[in-house]
Amino acid sequence: MPASETLPLFPLHTVLLPGAGLGLRVFERRYLDLIRECGRSGGGFGVCLILEGEESGRPATPAAYGTEATIEDFATGEDGLLNLRLRGGRRFHVQRTRVRDNGVVMGEVDWCPPEQDDELRPEHSLLATVLEKIFEKAGATPPGMRSSDLDSASWVGWRLAELLPLSDAQRLAVLQEDDPHARLDRLLAMMA
Template sequence: MPIETLPLFPLHTVLLPGASLGLRVFEARYLDLVRECGRSGRTFGICLILEGAEASGPALPAAVGTEAVIEDFDTGGDGLLTLSLRGARRFRARRMRVRDNGLQVAEIEWIDEPPAGSVRPEHAALVTVLRHMLERRGGDHARAAGSCFNDAAWVGWRLAELLPLPDEQRQALLQIDDPHERLELLLSLVG
């Protein structure tokens, strides 16, 4: 099996599967990354920064991150490149190296998602919370099919995205593989 690599864009935020993220790009290493992704059709990874800054030298990223798919791009009024991203698959970084331009590239393995499971009765209150949040907020997920609200993984990712949580808690939720375990943690956080 060939080793798969993914360029990384460490940030002081967590991108979750299915979530959207707006990003302004100004550093040369990340402009190169976006050009490379545009030419090759590849994606890149977003990881939470554990130590360091977003700009300047390489930061220490979390080992579990989310693949970022570029949905749209534009140039802002300040001339900077702006990206609209969507979170896709989760991955675990095994080894990292830094290119000459400062861009981090990781050898990764994709994290297999468990088969879709229904929301359990003990987590039904979370579905109610999510429905109310989406009614007030609107956006992409407010128009989701009713069946999504019975999908434990989808409900968990949307709550992790929308609740006002510190990035460390979002990262902990990202690292949980079992959607029911994720909902249990979310229940303890909102309870």
């Protein structure tokens, strides 16, 4: 079992999934400090769903599972706030948290194992078709998508969980699932 790693956490009222994009406006000093530290170190930070509390003010209680976020782009908006474009990476399980003096929640995390690139099973082929229809209706496909991605159980599961109208609790349940085929079973059940 790999040793735990310390990761700054950014609790939000949303679930960031692996491979998904997320826009974020940053205005609190503690999170500006967190972004500056990540820029200096070249590292990312963790995004976790808020279980209790709010995004601003007192430190919120984060869910035990989250996703590492990397900054793809940033700009200052007309209102002077920092606007970030994030991309979800590795999943992690938070073992313990502590709050630094500046209010940033630090998590002692264990990284979830990398997923196997298994092919879709026949019972999940309908999900790839649903995903294709969603892309057609939107008139766009995700950046960097390859045609072979629609055969990947992991990729199809993450993209469906990102695009379907699920609640945050449902997305968190999907995020916590280690097996891509069980994740697809869960998504099928949610769609039924």
